[in-house]
Amino acid sequence: MIRFILARLLKAAVILMAILVLNFFLIHAAPGDPAAVMAGEAGATDEQFIADLRARFGLDQPLSTQLWLYIKGAAQLDLGYSYRQNMPVAQLILDRLPATLLLTLTAFVISIVLGVVAGVLAASRQGGWGDTLISAVAMIFYATPLFWIALMASLLFSVVLGWLPGFGYETIGANYTGLVRGLDIARHLILPATTLGLFFTAIYMRMTRASMLEVSRLDFVKTARAKGLRPGVIQRRHILRNALLPVITLAGLQAGQIVGGAVLTETVFAWPGIGRLMFDAINQRDYNVLLGVFFVSAAMVLLFNLITDILYVVVDPRIRIRS
Amino acid sequence: MTILQIRNLSIALPKGADRPHAVEDVSLELAAGEILCIVGESGSGKSMSANALMGLLPEGVRPVKGSITYQGRDLLQADEGDLRALRGRDIGMIFQEPLSALNPLMRIGAQIAEVFEAHRLLTPVARQSRALELLHEVGLPDPKKAIRAYPFQLSGGQRQRVMIAMALALEPKVLIADEPTTALDVTTQAQILKLIEDLRRKRNMAVIFITHDFGVVADIADRVIVMQHGRIVEEGPARDVLLHARHPYTQKLIAAIPGPGGEAKDDKQGAPAILRVRGLNKIYKTGGGLFSSPRVVHAVNDMTFDLHTGETIGIVGESGSGKSTAGRCLVRLVAPDSGRVEMAGVDMASLSGADLRANRRRIQMIFQDPYSSLNPRSTIGRILTEGPVSYGTPRAEALARARELLELVGLDASAVTRYPHEFSGGQRQRVGIARALALQPDIIIADEAVSALDVSIQAQVLDLLADLKRQLNLSMLFITHDLRVAAQVCDRIIVMKQGRVVEMGSADTVLTAPEHDYTRALLEAIPGRDYERALKDATGVPACQS
Amino acid sequence: MKKGFARFARNRGALIGLVILTLVIVIAALGPPLYPQDPWRMVQRPFLPPFTAPGLPLGTDALGRDVLAGLIHGARVSLMVGLVSTVVALLIGVPVGALAGYFGGWVDDALMRFTEFFQTIPSFALAIVLLAIFQPSLFFIILSIAIVSWPPVARLVRGEVLSLRSREYVEAAVLSGQNSRQIITRQVLPNAVSSIIVLASLMVATAILLESSLAFLGLGDPNVMSWGYMIGAARTVLRTAWWLTFIPGVAILLSVLALNLIGEGLNDALNPRLARRGE
């Protein structure tokens, strides 16, 4: 197992480098550069200023040199410097990462738990009104633009009802500490996490339901019934476990998008996360930040692919013993 | 003493099914300690009757008439809770497909222990030890290891034993076995049959055994019920039904059983060898990589033989012995690792690209599964013309030939415009044969070409093959695990075991005076051998005339 | 086929979906000629609520443009974005998946690594970057959406092809002398079509949503009226003129819903694994 993981990590590192190179060219393909953006904001009219900025950012060097310098840095986990923000990229990302992880992981957990429970409920009442209701609600969440739900939720719960804060990560200026701060953050988390989670909840629900129905037609379920097991036990022990396999695959995919997968939600709820950082970086052509975010995102995707694989091995003995 | 009684049972199928009732007006009685066999072709309602007993009918299918009485209670009226109490405890069931009937994610021990748990018996520890005893009882080698294993780690036969252990765990009074051996090879089948027989004797259990194999019936049945189209057409003690069948359907089924021997074969050894195979090897490596040593299977090990013009060679052996791999190496669906396959002086094994394509049309294949061997999205006409067209025959000409071929294999020429799903299994197999013939090959390789078919249809297809072979002077390699089938159609037989050829000789010699122990064991395991002899005696003719 | 439709039609949801989608298609096709009002033309005071001004049943937007005209003309663009980007995604994804699945080995490895690359960047973020590179015009919006949505197609097709290519009829085709291209296009792909259709119906829906999300971030094409554009443009006046986002929002919701319902119906009808036995 350890060897398996090590081998996979090695392979991932190689892939990561390749991805980095591709990303590098992708990002540099966009018209405009950070020097021009910054000069514009400063209202600078003289070319010397822009040329100086370019030289400072190393943008006057040939692209291949820039790439080489970047790769060399990245290999030592140095993601470069954001000249625009006057900060090392790694630090910028680390500053934002906790907020994003908190948001996306909460949404992730919410969506899996809600989605699977709803899916099981719907499957066990297949064709009944309960199933219809759950499926319909899921379908509507699935079909509604995310930002629309976000706007509506913030309007309703924050402005009209005043129950929950409509944006931000914590109450600014309150200087809470310890548990109170935790609760404060949790209150801020509810709206964005739920909104973000709803879409995936719908997907998990539909997937679990379909998978449950499919598994329940398999022969071993009949065997289980022939043993005289109660339907509840059959549902949990035999159907659900097998039905979760495709759900794990999907969860792996979703988890991989945890970094930067929440641009819209972070925008609407002013959540100080990576997604927003990335969006701003695109607008400002802050290449290093953008590359850094993509790097971290790709690393996450590969990491979660690995975790999914390991999880598969744990859940599905067929794979465990083969490898 | 009757313990189970079915009266006038009718089971309705949902709207749109092929017929309104799966089972109509079925009545039967089962006495303690008795083995009752239900036979009949596919779709005759055997499984439905059995499922009705357990209250496990599929969705949309429900009993509409009659009663099932067990210990004075009508099971059709019982509620789900009562039925649950009976399942596993009073009535056990074994299903056909050992592969899918066990939960792939649970250990064997846990799955057996579940039976006790379902009926709230024993402590968890006691359940495990009881499970171990049961595995021992059904003759599983190394039960200690098996109890911790997952289903996929066991062979088909072993899995079927686990199923039996599970069904027997609570010593039910009635055991229902729905084709429990159909998916197994003969040797394993013989073991399982013996096991059931032993258990019945030891525990005085009543058994309903569903099968379509008359050999099996002859070996174990006390009484036989024959079903056709959802109705019972004949019923009686095993000897009576098997030897003196009254109903024409039963007679037809019995007549279709292929028997050993068959007609006398002329020696074709004198004819020139059309295919010369020398030192053929194929090794599969799987699962290898950075992290684990690969599993190596020597699927074909140093195979050497000649096939003469007009000759049929049978390749037999148990599952996994390398028969299919050998066949596929010959047509180069699989690239052999070493060895020569000479066809008219050309070594097929070393060709590639255009040369391979040019030579390949002389050697064609008929596949096992009539369902998956025809592209469901192509018309029959297209299936039959694609080959010739890709070798340059004009489409119109190829189509005309396709019509002829269809007539040749006994189908209507109008079939060219239809799709595979509009045909029955036997008809599809004929299409498959026509496709192989479309390229006018010299050699045909038939890999389990009749194994998936019902006995009666099997007989028709075998007849067809024999006819065609004569008419077209084909040479044929006939791969099968059924020795009786091999005996019937083959001039010579090759017996394979674990990739090696262990015996090769004329069909008669191999079947009547086998030299190798393995061949002998295979022959031993064929069910119903005594019966066949008896049948021969009773009628004075071989079971099947070709 | 007829049986397939019967099976499809038995699913009530699917039938509803089909009705809605047909309606949307009819509006998209016949709407502009029947309702020739230019959706960009400023015709009245801004922010007229629906049902208040004669001739402007859905009111006007921030520049006094006719909302109904926008809705009708937008249907065409939104549907086109959905359909065309899906077709383009299929044109990329199907060959990649088919080649990877059919040939295996290093071809598979290379193509799948390539696919993986597109999946390491969150798809929405990738779309934004692509639009930053290309500048948002309808053509590039469609292209960007296609580029971020083909990887799942490739994966699906690869999986299907992997399982289909070991079918006996494929081997029979090999023996009958067909070349790889013929086998892929005639034997393998036609049998993967039902899964692809199901996925495609969902992709059309996702593409419509994606376009609206991009428009929300200001990355829509300002020269063509689409529902996404309408929502994006009206989101700043959500509080004062909620109907301006609500109306196109409902239009998107209904279309996406319809496509999903149809997708499920198709799945039941075409995918024999899920089709109930005996039906």
Place this chain on the structure above:
Amino acid sequence: QEAGGTLNLVIQPEPPSLMMGIVQNGPTQMVAGDIYESLLRYDSDLNPMPSLARKWEVSEDGLTYTFHLQEGVKWHDGEDFTAEDVVFSADVFLRETHPRLRATLDYVESIKAPDDHTVVFKLREPFGPFLGTFEAGTMPIVPKHIYEGTDFANNEMNNTPIGTGPFKFNEWQRGSYIHLVKNEDYYIEGKPYLDEVYYHVIPDAASRAVAYETGTVDVLPGGSVENFDVPRLTELPNTCVTDAGWEYFGPHSWMWMNNHKGPMTDPNTRKAVMHALDRQFALDALWNGLGKLATGPVSSSTRFHEADTPSIAYDPDLAREYLEKSSYNGETLQLLPLPYGETWQRWAEAARQNLIDVGFNVELVATDVAGWNQRVADWDFDLAFTYLYQYGDPALGVSRTYVESNIAKGSPWNNVAGYRNPEVDALWEQAALSTSDETRQELYTEIQNRIVEDVPVAWLLELGFPTIYRCNVQDLVTTAIGINDGLRDAWIEQ
């Protein structure tokens, strides 16, 4: 006036840095204007007022400017502020980092500190607008003891700015908020009144409005909510709105017309465009009636504005006439909206419709900020929206976009249109070097008339940026620089 309290403002977008000497964009100044100061401030008529300079004298010949500095001023880290800091800032630091000031400093021959509290600027030649350049954003005074001899751009201290202003930097949670606290040692007794200031980073405009409604923030500086939301917000209880505080910047909007190539090289086409635009509609529908119709290149809040220039009013018939006379024959014009939010987007759509109505073919080209910069800088457009600050004086903020010497690819902020008129160029030169306001007025009136004749660009509006705030926040805007100039006078009525 009451001391104490916390003020919450919105900052949009998040500034890249707070070191105002290095980064000169709007958001940076809005926050760092509380931290850094310059020698002067300006009232709403752009008259100079004391800041770090207590008083100042200008010599007769207009070549020597002497500033007397406040006593007892300390940097936020406790060091004393002296004239040396001013000399270092202007002569060393900003010459290197501040492109806009650098142009002005070209006129300066020397900067000297005869003693700790006096600074003398000597000019090479007279420069009329010189006294208008001592605003915090134009000439922020930075601490010599921290920056001398270092790599300015990469100095660690840039992340913890040290100034002399009324508020000290405390904390910056990127993506979330910037926190400033009262400078207890501020040199004006009793000021500032506020204890703490929070600038909230909220990327979505609708959410910023919500933040105001739910009471999280008290001040929405100009441009932080979409214009469409302004009327609704101003109707909320205890809400005041003002468009004061932008006089120094005089944000002036126009449409670049590409005089280099294509249809816009023909003056008749340009005139057709100018008269086709319904700017009153834009003002009413998009800008809530705040601001004014522009009459020419110089904003009415900028000095030397001339109101009586040739008419450029909306007149579609006249536009059609000009178009008829022009060489335009149906080419599709590429119009670049300003990528700064929905108002500009809508405006571009309305303008396109105006132009289509008189017979142009127009297509909008969507870009993001970087793309817009590039296309404008490369003259890759026919028409493009823009707006620029005028910094109170035509010589500082207007001439740069009209003189021939400022035609150069690569910057979107110079004479992008490619307007060439040697006679006018000469007038610009003369006006900048003159010290007498009357002479300057005459020259600038002439310039304005000439340029409006030529219509090198299509002037749109003098933008009115509304600041929305709770009415109990007092003295929020006291200078021509508004909130950007620091909250040193603001207080909250409890």
